[in-house]
Amino acid sequence: xxxxxxxxxxxxxxxxxxxxxxxxxxxxxxxxxxxxxxxxxxxxxxxxxxxxxxxxxxxxxxxxxxxxxxxxxxxxxxxxxxxxxxxxxxxxxxxxxxxxxxxxxxxxxxxxxxxxxxxxxxxxxxxxxxxxxxxxxxxxxxxxxxxxxxxxxxxxxxxxxxxxxxxxxxxxxxxxxxxxxxxxxxxxxxxxxxxxxxxxxxxxxxxxxxxxxxxxxxxxxxxxxxxxxxxxxxxxxxxxxxxxxxxxxxxxxxxxxxxxxxxxxxxxxxxxxxxxxxxxxxxxxxxxxxxxxxxxxxxxxxxxxxxxxxxxxxxx
Amino acid sequence: xxxxxxxxxxxxxxxxxxxxxxxxxxxxxxxxxxxxxxxxxxxxxxxxxxxxxxxxxxxxxxxxxxxxxxxxxxxxxxxxxxxxxxxxxxxxxxxxxxxxxxxxxxxxxxxxxxxxxxxxxxxxxxxxxxxxxxxxxxxxxxxxxxxxxxxxxxxxxxxxxxxxxxxxxxxxxxxxxxxxxxxxxxxxxxxxxxxxxxxxxxxxxxxxxxxxxxxxxxxxxxxxxxxxxxx
Numbered sequence: 001x002x003x004x005x006x007x008x009x010x011x012x013x014x015x016x017x018x019x020x021x022x023x024x025x026x027x028x029x030x031x032x033x034x035x036x037x038x039x040x041x042x043x044x045x046x047x048x049x050x051x052x053x054x055x056x057x058x059x060x061x062x063x064x065x066x067x068x069x070x071x072x073x074x075x076x077x078x079x080x081x082x083x084x085x086x087x088x089x090x091x092x093x094x095x096x097x098x099x100x101x102x103x104x105x106x107x108x109x110x111x112x113x114x115x116x117x118x119x120x121x122x123x124x125x126x127x128x129x130x131x132x133x134x135x136x137x138x139x140x141x142x143x144x145x146x147x148x149x150x151x152x153x154x155x156x157x158x159x160x161x162x163x164x165x166x167x168x169x170x171x172x173x174x175x176x177x178x179x180x181x182x183x184x185x186x187x188x189x190x191x192x193x194x195x196x197x198x199x200x201x202x203x204x205x206x207x208x209x210x211x212x213x214x215x216x217x218x219x220x221x222x223x224x225x226x227x228x229x230x231x232x233x234x235x236x237x238x239x240x241x242x243x244x245x246x247x248x249x250x251x252x253x254x255x256x257x258x259x260x261x262x263x264x265x266x267x268x269x270x271x272x273x274x275x276x277x278x279x280x281x282x283x284x285x286x287x288x289x290x291x292x293x294x295x296x297x298x299x300x301x302x303x304x305x306x307x308x309x310x311x312x313x314x315x316x
Numbered sequence: 317x318x319x320x321x322x323x324x325x326x327x328x329x330x331x332x333x334x335x336x337x338x339x340x341x342x343x344x345x346x347x348x349x350x351x352x353x354x355x356x357x358x359x360x361x362x363x364x365x366x367x368x369x370x371x372x373x374x375x376x377x378x379x380x381x382x383x384x385x386x387x388x389x390x391x392x393x394x395x396x397x398x399x400x401x402x403x404x405x406x407x408x409x410x411x412x413x414x415x416x417x418x419x420x421x422x423x424x425x426x427x428x429x430x431x432x433x434x435x436x437x438x439x440x441x442x443x444x445x446x447x448x449x450x451x452x453x454x455x456x457x458x459x460x461x462x463x464x465x466x467x468x469x470x471x472x473x474x475x476x477x478x479x480x481x482x483x484x485x486x487x488x489x490x491x492x493x494x495x496x497x498x499x500x501x502x503x504x505x506x507x508x509x510x511x512x513x514x515x516x517x518x519x520x521x522x523x524x525x526x527x528x529x530x531x532x533x534x535x536x537x538x539x540x541x542x543x544x545x546x547x
Contacts, residue, residue, distance in 0.1 A: 164413055164416070164419060167406060167410045167413055167414055168414060170403070170405070170406065171403045171406065171414055174403070175401050175403065177366060177385065178397065178401040179414070180384070180385040180386045180389070181364055181366075181385050181386075181389055181394075181395045181397070182386075182389060182414060182415050182417070182460070182461070182464055183386050183389035183390050183417040183464050184386055184417075185384075185386045186386065
Protein backbone atom coordinates (compact mmCIF):
# COMPACT_ATOMS: atom_id res chain seq x y z
CA UNK A 1 0.00 0.00 0.00
CA UNK A 2 2.80 2.41 0.96
CA UNK A 3 4.73 1.82 -2.25
CA UNK A 4 1.54 2.43 -4.27
CA UNK A 5 1.06 5.75 -2.47
CA UNK A 6 4.69 6.80 -2.96
CA UNK A 7 4.77 5.89 -6.65
CA UNK A 8 1.37 7.42 -7.31
CA UNK A 9 2.61 10.64 -5.67
CA UNK A 10 5.82 10.66 -7.71
CA UNK A 11 3.96 9.97 -10.95
CA UNK A 12 1.40 12.63 -10.02
CA UNK A 13 4.20 15.12 -9.51
CA UNK A 14 5.71 14.22 -12.90
CA UNK A 15 2.37 14.84 -14.61
CA UNK A 16 1.59 17.92 -12.49
CA UNK A 17 4.90 19.68 -13.18
CA UNK A 18 4.65 18.79 -16.87
CA UNK A 19 1.16 20.29 -16.99
CA UNK A 20 2.42 23.41 -15.19
CA UNK A 21 5.12 23.89 -17.82
CA UNK A 22 2.33 24.11 -20.39
CA UNK A 23 -0.14 25.99 -18.22
CA UNK A 24 2.39 28.65 -17.12
CA UNK A 25 3.01 29.74 -20.71
CA UNK A 26 -0.68 29.69 -21.49
CA UNK A 27 -1.47 31.75 -18.38
CA UNK A 28 1.18 34.37 -19.17
CA UNK A 29 -0.04 34.66 -22.74
CA UNK A 30 -3.65 34.95 -21.55
CA UNK A 31 -2.68 37.74 -19.13
CA UNK A 32 -1.09 39.64 -22.01
CA UNK A 33 -3.58 39.06 -24.80
CA UNK A 34 -6.77 38.66 -22.83
CA UNK A 35 -7.70 35.55 -24.82
CA UNK A 36 -6.79 31.89 -24.54
CA UNK A 37 -4.28 30.68 -27.09
CA UNK A 38 -5.92 27.55 -28.47
CA UNK A 39 -2.75 26.68 -30.37
CA UNK A 40 -0.66 26.46 -27.19
CA UNK A 41 -0.71 22.66 -26.96
CA UNK A 42 0.20 22.53 -30.65
CA UNK A 43 3.54 24.13 -29.76
CA UNK A 44 3.94 21.36 -27.18
CA UNK A 45 3.47 18.83 -29.98
CA UNK A 46 5.89 20.69 -32.25
CA UNK A 47 8.48 20.53 -29.45
CA UNK A 48 8.16 16.74 -29.28
CA UNK A 49 8.42 16.31 -33.06
CA UNK A 50 11.30 18.76 -33.47
CA UNK A 51 13.21 17.02 -30.67
CA UNK A 52 12.45 13.61 -32.20
CA UNK A 53 13.91 14.70 -35.57
CA UNK A 54 16.94 16.31 -33.96
CA UNK A 55 17.51 13.23 -31.80
CA UNK A 56 17.71 11.03 -34.92
CA UNK A 57 20.78 12.92 -36.14
CA UNK A 58 22.35 14.55 -33.11
CA UNK A 59 20.96 12.64 -30.12
CA UNK A 60 18.41 13.40 -27.38
CA UNK A 61 20.38 16.14 -25.62
CA UNK A 62 20.73 18.30 -28.72
CA UNK A 63 16.97 18.03 -29.18
CA UNK A 64 16.41 18.97 -25.54
CA UNK A 65 18.29 22.24 -26.02
CA UNK A 66 17.43 23.24 -29.57
CA UNK A 67 13.82 22.08 -30.02
CA UNK A 68 12.43 24.52 -27.37
CA UNK A 69 14.52 27.31 -28.94
CA UNK A 70 13.11 26.54 -32.40
CA UNK A 71 9.54 26.37 -31.05
CA UNK A 72 10.04 29.60 -29.04
CA UNK A 73 11.36 31.41 -32.13
CA UNK A 74 8.39 30.15 -34.13
CA UNK A 75 6.04 31.36 -31.38
CA UNK A 76 7.68 34.81 -31.43
CA UNK A 77 7.22 34.97 -35.22
CA UNK A 78 3.55 33.97 -34.86
CA UNK A 79 3.03 36.78 -32.32
CA UNK A 80 4.91 39.40 -34.35
CA UNK A 81 3.42 38.74 -37.77
CA UNK A 82 0.13 37.04 -36.90
CA UNK A 83 -1.40 37.79 -33.53
CA UNK A 84 -0.23 41.40 -33.33
CA UNK A 85 -1.99 42.21 -36.59
CA UNK A 86 -5.11 40.22 -35.68
CA UNK A 87 -5.18 41.90 -32.23
CA UNK A 88 -6.39 45.13 -33.87
CA UNK A 89 -9.55 43.31 -34.93
CA UNK A 90 -10.50 42.27 -31.40
CA UNK A 91 -10.53 39.21 -29.17
CA UNK A 92 -12.89 37.12 -31.33
CA UNK A 93 -10.54 37.43 -34.29
CA UNK A 94 -7.62 36.46 -32.06
CA UNK A 95 -9.49 33.43 -30.77
CA UNK A 96 -10.37 32.29 -34.29
CA UNK A 97 -6.76 32.88 -35.36
CA UNK A 98 -5.38 30.61 -32.61
CA UNK A 99 -8.03 27.98 -33.46
CA UNK A 100 -6.95 28.04 -37.09
CA UNK A 101 -3.30 27.92 -36.10
CA UNK A 102 -3.91 24.78 -34.01
CA UNK A 103 -5.44 23.02 -37.04
CA UNK A 104 -2.66 24.29 -39.30
CA UNK A 105 0.07 22.96 -36.99
CA UNK A 106 -1.67 19.59 -36.65
CA UNK A 107 -1.99 19.25 -40.44
CA UNK A 108 1.61 20.39 -40.93
CA UNK A 109 2.84 17.80 -38.42
CA UNK A 110 0.94 15.05 -40.25
CA UNK A 111 2.22 16.32 -43.60
CA UNK A 112 5.89 16.40 -42.61
CA UNK A 113 6.09 13.54 -40.09
CA UNK A 114 3.15 11.31 -41.07
CA UNK A 115 0.24 9.95 -39.03
CA UNK A 116 2.08 7.13 -37.29
CA UNK A 117 3.50 7.19 -33.78
CA UNK A 118 7.18 8.09 -33.68
CA UNK A 119 9.78 5.99 -31.97
CA UNK A 120 11.07 8.84 -29.84
CA UNK A 121 13.24 7.21 -27.18
CA UNK A 122 14.49 8.23 -23.77
CA UNK A 123 18.27 8.76 -23.77
CA UNK A 124 20.48 5.79 -22.91
CA UNK A 125 22.13 7.83 -20.20
CA UNK A 126 18.86 7.83 -18.26
CA UNK A 127 17.79 4.32 -19.13
CA UNK A 128 18.06 2.84 -15.65
CA UNK A 129 16.04 2.60 -12.45
CA UNK A 130 16.66 5.60 -10.21
CA UNK A 131 15.58 3.56 -7.20
CA UNK A 132 13.66 0.41 -6.37
CA UNK A 133 11.15 0.47 -3.57
CA UNK A 134 9.43 -2.70 -2.40
CA UNK A 135 10.07 -4.31 -5.76
CA UNK A 136 8.87 -1.36 -7.88
CA UNK A 137 11.28 0.64 -10.02
CA UNK A 138 11.17 4.38 -10.55
CA UNK A 139 12.93 5.27 -13.80
CA UNK A 140 15.73 7.81 -13.91
CA UNK A 141 14.00 9.52 -16.83
CA UNK A 142 10.94 10.29 -14.69
CA UNK A 143 13.26 11.70 -12.03
CA UNK A 144 14.87 13.78 -14.77
CA UNK A 145 11.42 15.07 -15.81
CA UNK A 146 10.70 16.16 -12.23
CA UNK A 147 14.12 17.81 -11.93
CA UNK A 148 13.71 19.75 -15.21
CA UNK A 149 10.18 20.82 -14.29
CA UNK A 150 11.16 22.00 -10.80
CA UNK A 151 14.17 23.81 -12.28
CA UNK A 152 11.92 25.59 -14.78
CA UNK A 153 9.41 26.45 -12.04
CA UNK A 154 12.13 27.98 -9.81
CA UNK A 155 13.65 29.89 -12.74
CA UNK A 156 10.24 31.18 -13.81
CA UNK A 157 9.35 32.19 -10.25
CA UNK A 158 12.67 34.00 -9.83
CA UNK A 159 12.50 35.80 -13.17
CA UNK A 160 8.89 36.91 -12.72
CA UNK A 161 9.05 38.02 -9.10
CA UNK A 162 12.64 39.03 -8.41
CA UNK A 163 14.25 40.22 -11.64
CA UNK A 164 13.89 43.59 -13.35
CA UNK A 165 12.57 41.86 -16.47
CA UNK A 166 9.88 40.17 -14.39
CA UNK A 167 8.86 43.47 -12.80
CA UNK A 168 8.53 45.03 -16.27
CA UNK A 169 6.48 42.03 -17.52
CA UNK A 170 4.14 42.17 -14.50
CA UNK A 171 3.61 45.90 -14.98
CA UNK A 172 3.23 45.66 -18.76
CA UNK A 173 0.47 43.09 -18.41
CA UNK A 174 -1.74 45.46 -16.39
CA UNK A 175 -0.55 48.95 -17.49
CA UNK A 176 1.05 48.67 -20.95
CA UNK A 177 0.84 52.40 -21.76
CA UNK A 178 2.40 53.50 -18.47
CA UNK A 179 5.24 51.03 -18.97
CA UNK A 180 5.76 52.34 -22.52
CA UNK A 181 5.89 55.91 -21.15
CA UNK A 182 8.73 54.80 -18.87
CA UNK A 183 10.75 53.82 -21.95
CA UNK A 184 10.06 50.10 -22.27
CA UNK A 185 9.22 48.54 -25.63
CA UNK A 186 5.97 46.80 -24.68
CA UNK A 187 5.32 45.03 -28.03
CA UNK A 188 8.83 43.55 -27.83
CA UNK A 189 8.14 42.43 -24.25
CA UNK A 190 4.91 40.75 -25.35
CA UNK A 191 6.66 39.03 -28.24
CA UNK A 192 9.34 37.81 -25.82
CA UNK A 193 6.78 36.49 -23.35
CA UNK A 194 4.89 34.74 -26.15
CA UNK A 195 8.16 33.23 -27.38
CA UNK A 196 9.16 32.04 -23.89
CA UNK A 197 5.64 30.70 -23.27
CA UNK A 198 5.70 28.64 -26.45
CA UNK A 199 9.30 27.55 -25.76
CA UNK A 200 8.14 26.20 -22.38
CA UNK A 201 5.36 24.32 -24.17
CA UNK A 202 7.99 23.02 -26.59
CA UNK A 203 10.21 21.90 -23.70
CA UNK A 204 7.27 20.08 -22.15
CA UNK A 205 6.81 18.30 -25.47
CA UNK A 206 10.51 17.39 -25.65
CA UNK A 207 10.55 15.69 -22.26
CA UNK A 208 7.02 14.24 -22.47
CA UNK A 209 7.38 12.86 -26.01
CA UNK A 210 9.32 9.69 -25.10
CA UNK A 211 6.99 8.85 -22.18
CA UNK A 212 3.54 9.90 -23.40
CA UNK A 213 4.29 8.90 -27.02
CA UNK A 214 4.79 11.25 -29.93
CA UNK A 215 1.82 11.16 -32.29
CA UNK A 216 -0.30 13.78 -34.15
CA UNK A 217 -3.09 13.67 -31.53
CA UNK A 218 -0.86 14.47 -28.55
CA UNK A 219 -1.82 18.16 -28.62
CA UNK A 220 -5.51 17.32 -28.39
CA UNK A 221 -4.99 14.86 -25.53
CA UNK A 222 -3.10 17.26 -23.28
CA UNK A 223 -4.49 20.52 -24.66
CA UNK A 224 -7.95 20.11 -23.20
CA UNK A 225 -6.53 19.31 -19.74
CA UNK A 226 -4.30 22.40 -19.84
CA UNK A 227 -7.34 24.58 -20.53
CA UNK A 228 -9.08 22.91 -17.60
CA UNK A 229 -6.07 23.80 -15.42
CA UNK A 230 -5.99 27.49 -16.29
CA UNK A 231 -9.73 27.76 -15.64
CA UNK A 232 -9.57 25.85 -12.33
CA UNK A 233 -6.51 27.85 -11.23
CA UNK A 234 -8.17 31.12 -12.18
CA UNK A 235 -7.60 32.77 -15.54
CA UNK A 236 -4.38 34.76 -15.51
CA UNK A 237 -3.12 33.43 -12.15
CA UNK A 238 0.27 31.70 -12.28
CA UNK A 239 -0.01 30.55 -8.66
CA UNK A 240 -3.47 29.16 -9.44
CA UNK A 241 -2.12 27.34 -12.49
CA UNK A 242 0.62 25.81 -10.35
CA UNK A 243 -1.81 24.56 -7.69
CA UNK A 244 -4.29 23.28 -10.29
CA UNK A 245 -1.54 21.48 -12.25
CA UNK A 246 -0.33 19.58 -9.21
CA UNK A 247 -3.90 18.96 -8.06
CA UNK A 248 -4.91 17.40 -11.37
CA UNK A 249 -1.64 15.52 -11.77
CA UNK A 250 -1.97 13.96 -8.31
CA UNK A 251 -5.72 13.40 -8.59
CA UNK A 252 -5.37 11.45 -11.82
CA UNK A 253 -2.38 9.52 -10.57
CA UNK A 254 -4.09 8.48 -7.30
CA UNK A 255 -7.23 7.52 -9.23
CA UNK A 256 -5.26 5.35 -11.66
CA UNK A 257 -3.29 3.70 -8.86
CA UNK A 258 -6.36 2.94 -6.75
CA UNK A 259 -8.26 -0.33 -6.98
CA UNK A 260 -11.58 0.89 -5.63
CA UNK A 261 -14.79 1.23 -7.60
CA UNK A 262 -18.55 1.40 -7.45
CA UNK A 263 -18.91 -2.18 -6.05
CA UNK A 264 -16.82 -1.17 -3.03
CA UNK A 265 -18.99 1.90 -2.47
CA UNK A 266 -22.19 -0.11 -2.81
CA UNK A 267 -20.88 -2.77 -0.45
CA UNK A 268 -20.02 -0.06 2.05
CA UNK A 269 -23.57 1.25 1.81
CA UNK A 270 -24.94 -2.26 2.08
CA UNK A 271 -26.58 -2.11 -1.33
CA UNK A 272 -26.62 -5.27 -3.44
CA UNK A 273 -27.15 -5.38 -7.18
CA UNK A 274 -27.96 -7.94 -9.78
CA UNK A 275 -25.18 -8.61 -12.32
CA UNK A 276 -27.73 -9.25 -15.04
CA UNK A 277 -29.15 -5.73 -14.58
CA UNK A 278 -28.97 -3.53 -17.76
CA UNK A 279 -26.94 -0.99 -15.77
CA UNK A 280 -24.41 -3.59 -14.65
CA UNK A 281 -21.57 -1.64 -16.38
CA UNK A 282 -22.37 1.37 -14.22
CA UNK A 283 -22.45 -0.65 -10.98
CA UNK A 284 -19.06 -2.20 -11.73
CA UNK A 285 -17.24 0.91 -12.86
CA UNK A 286 -13.89 1.50 -11.12
CA UNK A 287 -12.00 4.67 -10.20
CA UNK A 288 -9.10 4.04 -12.64
CA UNK A 289 -11.67 3.84 -15.45
CA UNK A 290 -13.01 7.32 -14.72
CA UNK A 291 -9.59 8.88 -13.99
CA UNK A 292 -9.49 10.72 -17.36
CA UNK A 293 -12.86 12.30 -16.54
CA UNK A 294 -11.83 13.67 -13.15
CA UNK A 295 -10.22 16.94 -14.40
CA UNK A 296 -13.40 17.79 -16.28
CA UNK A 297 -15.56 16.86 -13.29
CA UNK A 298 -13.40 19.14 -11.15
CA UNK A 299 -13.80 21.88 -13.78
CA UNK A 300 -17.59 21.64 -13.58
CA UNK A 301 -17.51 21.75 -9.77
CA UNK A 302 -15.18 24.75 -9.73
CA UNK A 303 -17.32 26.61 -12.27
CA UNK A 304 -20.43 25.97 -10.15
CA UNK A 305 -19.00 26.81 -6.73
CA UNK A 306 -16.11 29.19 -7.54
CA UNK A 307 -16.50 30.55 -11.09
CA UNK A 308 -13.38 32.72 -10.81
CA UNK A 309 -11.20 29.65 -10.20
CA UNK A 310 -9.05 28.89 -7.17
CA UNK A 311 -6.90 32.05 -7.36
CA UNK A 312 -8.66 34.12 -9.99
CA UNK A 313 -10.05 37.58 -9.38
CA UNK A 314 -13.49 38.76 -10.31
CA UNK A 315 -13.41 41.27 -13.17
CA UNK A 316 -14.27 44.81 -12.14
CA UNK B 317 13.92 71.78 -25.30
CA UNK B 318 10.30 71.23 -26.43
CA UNK B 319 8.63 73.12 -29.29
CA UNK B 320 5.03 72.40 -30.21
CA UNK B 321 3.66 74.02 -33.38
CA UNK B 322 0.11 73.92 -34.70
CA UNK B 323 -0.73 70.69 -32.86
CA UNK B 324 -4.08 69.08 -33.61
CA UNK B 325 -5.51 65.90 -32.07
CA UNK B 326 -8.80 64.02 -32.33
CA UNK B 327 -10.75 61.55 -30.19
CA UNK B 328 -12.82 59.85 -32.87
CA UNK B 329 -14.54 62.71 -34.69
CA UNK B 330 -14.08 65.19 -31.80
CA UNK B 331 -11.48 67.82 -32.63
CA UNK B 332 -9.80 68.24 -29.21
CA UNK B 333 -6.58 70.14 -29.92
CA UNK B 334 -7.13 72.88 -32.48
CA UNK B 335 -3.69 74.24 -33.23
CA UNK B 336 -1.73 74.34 -29.97
CA UNK B 337 1.57 76.28 -29.91
CA UNK B 338 4.00 76.48 -26.99
CA UNK B 339 7.61 75.87 -26.05
CA UNK B 340 9.61 74.95 -22.97
CA UNK B 341 13.25 76.00 -22.61
CA UNK B 342 16.14 74.20 -20.89
CA UNK B 343 15.78 74.10 -17.11
CA UNK B 344 12.51 76.06 -17.28
CA UNK B 345 9.38 75.37 -15.29
CA UNK B 346 6.42 76.20 -17.50
CA UNK B 347 2.78 75.73 -16.52
CA UNK B 348 -0.11 74.84 -18.76
CA UNK B 349 -3.27 76.12 -17.08
CA UNK B 350 -6.94 75.92 -17.87
CA UNK B 351 -10.28 74.57 -16.77
CA UNK B 352 -11.25 70.90 -17.03
CA UNK B 353 -11.91 69.68 -20.55
CA UNK B 354 -9.96 72.35 -22.45
CA UNK B 355 -7.35 69.85 -23.73
CA UNK B 356 -4.45 70.20 -21.26
CA UNK B 357 -4.11 66.46 -20.55
CA UNK B 358 -4.69 65.63 -24.23
CA UNK B 359 -1.82 67.99 -25.09
CA UNK B 360 0.71 66.12 -22.95
CA UNK B 361 -0.68 62.73 -24.01
CA UNK B 362 -0.30 63.76 -27.64
CA UNK B 363 3.27 64.96 -27.06
CA UNK B 364 3.99 61.60 -25.35
CA UNK B 365 2.63 59.63 -28.32
CA UNK B 366 -0.48 58.28 -26.56
CA UNK B 367 -2.79 60.20 -28.91
CA UNK B 368 -2.08 60.47 -32.66
CA UNK B 369 -0.71 63.96 -33.41
CA UNK B 370 -1.11 66.25 -36.39
CA UNK B 371 1.41 69.09 -36.48
CA UNK B 372 4.97 69.48 -35.28
CA UNK B 373 6.48 68.40 -31.96
CA UNK B 374 10.21 68.93 -31.64
CA UNK B 375 12.15 67.66 -28.64
CA UNK B 376 15.83 68.62 -28.35
CA UNK B 377 15.66 69.58 -32.03
CA UNK B 378 14.30 66.22 -33.17
CA UNK B 379 10.82 65.76 -34.61
CA UNK B 380 8.99 63.29 -32.35
CA UNK B 381 5.44 63.55 -33.76
CA UNK B 382 4.44 60.03 -34.79
CA UNK B 383 7.11 58.28 -32.70
CA UNK B 384 6.09 55.58 -30.23
CA UNK B 385 5.85 56.41 -26.52
CA UNK B 386 8.85 54.30 -25.50
CA UNK B 387 10.99 55.92 -28.21
CA UNK B 388 10.01 59.38 -26.96
CA UNK B 389 10.83 58.35 -23.39
CA UNK B 390 14.23 57.11 -24.54
CA UNK B 391 14.96 60.51 -26.07
CA UNK B 392 14.67 61.94 -22.54
CA UNK B 393 11.07 63.05 -22.16
CA UNK B 394 9.32 61.84 -18.99
CA UNK B 395 5.61 61.85 -18.22
CA UNK B 396 3.87 61.71 -14.84
CA UNK B 397 0.22 60.89 -15.57
CA UNK B 398 -2.73 62.38 -13.72
CA UNK B 399 -3.94 59.01 -12.41
CA UNK B 400 -0.39 58.22 -11.17
CA UNK B 401 -0.64 54.56 -12.28
CA UNK B 402 1.33 53.18 -9.36
CA UNK B 403 1.63 49.42 -9.70
CA UNK B 404 -0.21 48.32 -6.57
CA UNK B 405 1.20 44.79 -6.38
CA UNK B 406 4.82 45.94 -6.78
CA UNK B 407 6.83 47.30 -3.86
CA UNK B 408 7.96 50.93 -3.70
CA UNK B 409 11.49 49.84 -4.64
CA UNK B 410 10.19 47.74 -7.57
CA UNK B 411 8.13 50.70 -8.79
CA UNK B 412 11.34 52.74 -8.86
CA UNK B 413 13.28 49.96 -10.63
CA UNK B 414 10.56 49.98 -13.27
CA UNK B 415 11.43 53.59 -14.04
CA UNK B 416 15.02 52.73 -14.99
CA UNK B 417 15.47 52.43 -18.74
CA UNK B 418 18.48 50.14 -18.31
CA UNK B 419 20.38 48.44 -15.52
CA UNK B 420 23.25 50.92 -15.85
CA UNK B 421 23.44 53.55 -13.09
CA UNK B 422 22.12 56.96 -14.06
CA UNK B 423 23.85 60.30 -13.67
CA UNK B 424 21.30 62.45 -11.92
CA UNK B 425 19.18 60.13 -9.78
CA UNK B 426 19.37 56.80 -7.96
CA UNK B 427 17.12 54.89 -5.60
CA UNK B 428 19.07 55.64 -2.41
CA UNK B 429 19.03 59.36 -3.22
CA UNK B 430 15.26 59.20 -3.77
CA UNK B 431 14.87 57.61 -0.34
CA UNK B 432 17.03 60.35 1.22
CA UNK B 433 14.85 63.02 -0.40
CA UNK B 434 11.65 61.22 0.61
CA UNK B 435 12.22 59.37 3.88
CA UNK B 436 8.56 58.27 3.82
CA UNK B 437 9.23 56.26 0.66
CA UNK B 438 12.47 54.90 2.12
CA UNK B 439 10.65 53.64 5.21
CA UNK B 440 8.12 51.91 2.98
CA UNK B 441 10.62 50.60 0.41
CA UNK B 442 9.40 47.02 0.58
CA UNK B 443 5.70 47.78 1.01
CA UNK B 444 3.27 47.47 -1.91
CA UNK B 445 2.72 50.73 -3.77
CA UNK B 446 -1.04 50.28 -3.53
CA UNK B 447 -1.13 50.94 0.23
CA UNK B 448 0.63 54.33 0.07
CA UNK B 449 -1.30 57.56 0.70
CA UNK B 450 -2.22 59.78 -2.26
CA UNK B 451 0.69 62.15 -1.55
CA UNK B 452 3.18 59.30 -1.24
CA UNK B 453 1.89 57.77 -4.48
CA UNK B 454 2.36 61.12 -6.23
CA UNK B 455 5.95 61.37 -4.96
CA UNK B 456 6.61 57.75 -5.96
CA UNK B 457 5.22 58.35 -9.44
CA UNK B 458 7.44 61.41 -9.86
CA UNK B 459 10.52 59.58 -8.52
CA UNK B 460 9.77 56.64 -10.83
CA UNK B 461 9.83 58.92 -13.86
CA UNK B 462 13.04 60.60 -12.64
CA UNK B 463 14.74 57.19 -12.37
CA UNK B 464 14.71 57.16 -16.19
CA UNK B 465 16.96 60.28 -16.06
CA UNK B 466 14.79 62.48 -18.30
CA UNK B 467 15.88 65.92 -19.56
CA UNK B 468 12.30 67.11 -19.29
CA UNK B 469 9.20 65.90 -17.47
CA UNK B 470 5.54 66.65 -18.08
CA UNK B 471 3.47 66.40 -14.90
CA UNK B 472 -0.30 66.21 -15.16
CA UNK B 473 -2.28 67.63 -12.19
CA UNK B 474 0.16 66.54 -9.46
CA UNK B 475 -1.70 68.42 -6.70
CA UNK B 476 -5.03 66.72 -7.36
CA UNK B 477 -6.41 65.44 -4.04
CA UNK B 478 -3.34 66.39 -2.01
CA UNK B 479 -3.27 68.21 1.34
CA UNK B 480 -1.83 71.78 1.28
CA UNK B 481 1.27 70.68 3.22
CA UNK B 482 2.05 67.99 0.64
CA UNK B 483 1.51 70.51 -2.17
CA UNK B 484 4.18 72.72 -0.55
CA UNK B 485 6.61 69.76 -0.42
CA UNK B 486 5.83 69.07 -4.04
CA UNK B 487 6.67 72.65 -5.03
CA UNK B 488 10.06 72.33 -3.29
CA UNK B 489 10.70 69.05 -5.10
CA UNK B 490 9.83 70.51 -8.50
CA UNK B 491 12.24 73.38 -7.95
CA UNK B 492 14.94 70.91 -6.91
CA UNK B 493 14.32 68.92 -10.09
CA UNK B 494 14.58 72.09 -12.23
CA UNK B 495 17.79 73.12 -10.39
CA UNK B 496 19.34 69.89 -11.64
CA UNK B 497 18.71 70.95 -15.22
CA UNK B 498 15.46 69.11 -15.86
CA UNK B 499 12.81 71.15 -17.67
CA UNK B 500 9.27 70.85 -16.35
CA UNK B 501 5.90 71.27 -18.03
CA UNK B 502 3.37 71.48 -15.20
CA UNK B 503 -0.24 70.88 -16.18
CA UNK B 504 -2.42 72.42 -13.49
CA UNK B 505 -5.82 73.74 -12.64
CA UNK B 506 -4.75 75.36 -9.37
CA UNK B 507 -3.02 78.69 -9.82
CA UNK B 508 -1.24 78.74 -6.44
CA UNK B 509 1.59 76.26 -7.12
CA UNK B 510 1.86 77.21 -10.81
CA UNK B 511 2.30 80.92 -10.11
CA UNK B 512 4.75 80.23 -7.30
CA UNK B 513 7.28 78.11 -9.19
CA UNK B 514 6.79 78.77 -12.93
CA UNK B 515 8.91 81.04 -15.08
CA UNK B 516 6.20 81.26 -17.74
CA UNK B 517 2.57 80.20 -17.95
CA UNK B 518 0.24 79.26 -20.79
CA UNK B 519 -3.54 79.28 -20.48
CA UNK B 520 -5.61 76.91 -22.61
CA UNK B 521 -9.19 77.30 -23.73
CA UNK B 522 -11.22 75.43 -26.35
CA UNK B 523 -8.24 73.34 -27.50
CA UNK B 524 -5.92 76.34 -28.08
CA UNK B 525 -3.43 78.46 -26.18
CA UNK B 526 -5.31 81.65 -25.33
CA UNK B 527 -2.72 83.37 -23.15
CA UNK B 528 1.05 83.34 -22.66
CA UNK B 529 2.98 85.36 -20.12
CA UNK B 530 4.80 85.48 -16.80
CA UNK B 531 3.10 84.54 -13.51
CA UNK B 532 3.10 88.21 -12.51
CA UNK B 533 1.44 89.33 -15.74
CA UNK B 534 -1.23 86.64 -15.33
CA UNK B 535 -1.95 87.90 -11.81
CA UNK B 536 -2.55 91.34 -13.29
CA UNK B 537 -4.67 90.03 -16.19
CA UNK B 538 -8.01 89.87 -14.37
CA UNK B 539 -9.97 89.46 -17.61
CA UNK B 540 -7.95 86.37 -18.65
CA UNK B 541 -8.38 84.76 -15.25
CA UNK B 542 -12.08 85.52 -15.20
CA UNK B 543 -12.73 84.22 -18.70
CA UNK B 544 -10.46 81.16 -18.80
CA UNK B 545 -9.50 80.08 -15.29
CA UNK B 546 -11.89 81.05 -12.52
CA UNK B 547 -14.89 78.83 -11.95
